[in-house]
Amino acid sequence: PETDFWVSQLADLSVIGALNSGSRVVDYHDGDCGSNNSQNCFNQGFTVPPPPQQGGRWPCGQLTAKGIAMMRLKGQLIREKYCNFISDIDNVTQVHVQSTNIRRTIRSAQSLLAGLFPEHFVNVDADNQLSSSGELLPAIREVLVCHQAHGLAFPDGLDRQLFAQICDYDAWLWHQLYGKMEFCRASFSAGVQRIYTYLSGIPEGTTTHKLSLFSAHDNSLVAFANALQLQVPRVIPPYGAMLIFEVFRHRVTGEFYLKTLFEDDEVTFARDLTLRHVLIFHRHGDRTPVLTSIGSKVQQTHEETDFWASKVATPEQIELLQQTAKTIGADPSQPPTIRPSKESQFPYGLLTQKGVEHMTAKGRKFRERYGDFMGGNVKTEDVHVLSSSVPRTIESVQSLLRGFFYEGQNTQIKVPQFYVHTYTHNVLAPNHPxxxxxxxxxxxxxxxxxxxxxxxxxxxxxxxxxxxxxxxxxxxxxxxxxxxxxxxxxxxxxxxxxxxxxxxxxxxxxxxxxxxxxxxxxxxxDFCHGAFKDGVKEIYAYLKSVVNNQKEVAKLSFFSAHDNSIVALLGALQIDVGAQLPEYGTAVTFEVHEDVATHEFYIKPLYEGEVVSFVGHHNDPFCPFSHFESLALEFLTVKA
Incomplete structure (x- = not known):
């Protein structure tokens, strides 16, 4: 029954005949197809190409009637968009069309032409150079896409929400795969070479067409976009998706310029970005329990108190941490704010020996990632540190600094003592009972x-x-x-x-x-704003200062806080990391990058070293600072 259904979705033979009446599939044809004798165009000689491949077991993999109508409409829209430019085309040899040798891409190109012109020729590429040679099995996403497009019910247990998640994940996999240059080069270098040769022929004068169409596949577009490092949405291109290159020539200088559009939105090639600042917002390390009694059957005992006392950081560890960074107030002239004191809560709520070791190791990991960025001649003012006023957060960031700058470093490199700032008002801890x-x-x-x-x-x-x-x-x-x-x-x-x-x-x-x-x-x-507006304001203001005056601020900053600080920050800035609570030492990192050419700034957010995204900006790991700023200000202006 399903086979019969897909057969019913194919175009009527009369529609195919209409497409063939206005265009022919040829391998090479250099006849005079000018407007004066266009009626005789198809009577001239041409070399017969190899038979097109079906692209699947018939009727699967065929362009449907819906697909033909859609591509015709796309052709009409292109004609409207470039009407003045197209009106100057008086010879059909000024239009070049190339397709893979898969039947659906040929039909798609013919359908586009039906929306653009009455008669045309399509040059098929017998080596299929426009189709990525990596054979990706369509599996479940492809099946569901076809079902949705033609009103078929999804299999039991699958709904639209799950379908969207499958599409998002499969798109991520595709872009990860084709983003690996070795794979992309092996599977699509011929396609890139063909289009590059064609476009580079324009300034050289060897390409004289005014319009060209290259009809291919979804993975062809993904491979091509990744090969050229185009900043396109990280999606699998829908049916009929188009990547357009507009070529301009400067009337005075004669220089050629390229404008690239994906689905009518302008996109850019890889930016020349340089890292300006790294802000690390992290949770403290492993600690002893904070809440020691739960109900009548779980109460604090001398045995348990002694056990936890044996786990807290040792005096030797604390001495090394204090040598690494000195705790101060808002500036070096002010005493630190530390509350509650360690003595008042001992041995509960304190950083453990395990916590010191873990955070020191995390510091070494950060050095692996950002050590080259910091360089070898580090000064105190190169690193800004703000901590919640709780002892475990102070000692945790001291441990991070120890691992980053001291542990395993060349002992001949002089490292300064850093400052850990604390405020009388603890802005890094959510303010609620x-x-x-x-x-x-x-x-x-x-x-x-x-x-x-x-x-x-x-x-x-x-x-x-x-x-x-x-x-x-x-x-x-x-x-x-x-x-x-x-x-x-x-x-x-x-x-x-x-x-x-x-x-x-x-x-x-x-x-x-x-x-x-x-x-x-x-x-x-409303709750998050009341509890953590000061924390968000602190982070936003600091990043804003980096963007406004990057030469006079630190290169690296640490903000040492709590698990609910991270959850609140993620909620306030609308960063989705899934259903998880921050474990000990979890870090949210904000990399600040500057475009060398335009001097625009971008924020690259990471959660535990993995790229995440702000709401409304999922397609590019580098988020414009203006978008981050709009989210921060939207949160900060919430009316209680």
Missing amino acids: LQVFNEIELIVHDDVVSLRSKIERGAMEKLSLHLRECLGVPEDQPLSWTAVRDALTCREAHDWPFPEGVDQKIFEQVTVYDTWLWQRLYHRK
């Missing part, structure tokens, strides 16, 4: 009801009852999913046993649900 973590589920209750299924809610209610029983939390008190997750996270990291009745599977379920609750909470603009 600790009680919020006990009541997140109540605060976002409307989202719980509207966004989670009845089955999901039932599963969490069942888990809640079990945890209340295991931990001794009475029914008249809210169950703090965050407190449970935090306690279990610390215990797992240091091999301290879970409470009786709690296992690894329960820990994972709690983590997934608490992650969802946190994201719902901090993605509420």
Whole structure:
């Protein structure tokens, strides 16, 4: 039945006849096809090309009636766009058309011509030079695209949201694949060479056509765009997608210029960008628990207190960290703001020995990535550091600095002591009561009801009852999913046993649900604005100062904060990293790049070293600073 359906979608033979009446597929033809004797054009000799390939088992892989109509319309739109230019074409030899030897690309070119001109010739490339030779199996995306285009139902279990995710992921895979120059060169060098030779013939005078069409495939476009490093959307080109090159000649100087458009939007070739600044916004390292009591059955004991006391950073470690960077206030003349003090909370909420080692190792990783950028003659003013006023965040960024500039470095290279700034108002920690973590589920209750299924809610209610029983939390008190997750996270990291009745599977379920609750909470603009507007303002203002006066600011900056600081920052700037909470040491990095030619600035955001994107700018890893700025100001101007 499905085969019959696809047969029914093919064009009527009369439509194919109409296309063939206005154009012919030839290998080479140099007859006089001028307007004066165009009626006799098809009676002249030509070399018969090899038979076109089907491009799939018939009727699959064929251009449909819908495809022909769409390409004809595209031809009409091109005619409208370039009407004045096309009106000067009085000889059809001024138009060059080339296609791969796949039947659907030939039909597509003929359909375009039907929208442009009444008679034309199509030069087929017997070596199929316009088609990438990398054979990608269409698999599920291709099947779903065809189903959607012709109104067929998706298979059971697949909906439009999943279809969109499949398309996004497959597009990412395609661009990653063709973005590898070795693969792209091996699969499409002939196609690039053909088009390059054709375009370079224009200033040389060997190419005399006024209009040319090259009909190919989706992966041909992806390969070509990646080969030329064109800044096109990172998508798989839809049916009929067009990459247009407009060639201009300066009337005075005679120089030639190229303007490139993808689907009518102007695109540029690879920019000449230089890195100006790196801002690293990170979470502190591994720490001892903050919340030590959960219900009546999980209470602080002398044994557990002694255990955690044995895990905190050693005096020897702290001494090295203090030699690396000195903690100050807003400037060197002011004393640091540190609260709560380590003594008042010992041994809880403190950076561990493991945390120092982990953050030092992360510093070495950052040096691998940005060491060349910093160079060998580093001065104190080259590095700006701001920390939350909590001891564990201060010691964490000192550890990062130790790893970046001291650990494993050539001892002959002199490294200065850096400054860790602290503010009396701790802008890097979201400003809300600790009680919020006990009541997140109540605060976002409307989202719980509207966004989670009845089955999901039932599963969490069942888990809640079990945890209340295991931990001794009475029914008249809210169950703090965050407190449970935090306690279990610390215990797992240091091999301290879970409470009786709690296992690894329960820990994972709690983590997934608490992650969802946190994201719902901090993605509420009104809540996030009230809690973290000062933090966003600090980051935005600092990056703005880099752009406005890059020569007088540091090259590298660290902002040492907390897990909810990162979640709030991501929510405020609308950066999607998926359903995850920042683990110890997680870093959001903002690279600031400047275009050497235009002096425009771009932000490249990374999450744990992987490129992520701001909302509204998914197609290019380098986001214009103006777009980042608009998102920051949109958040900062939210009315409470």
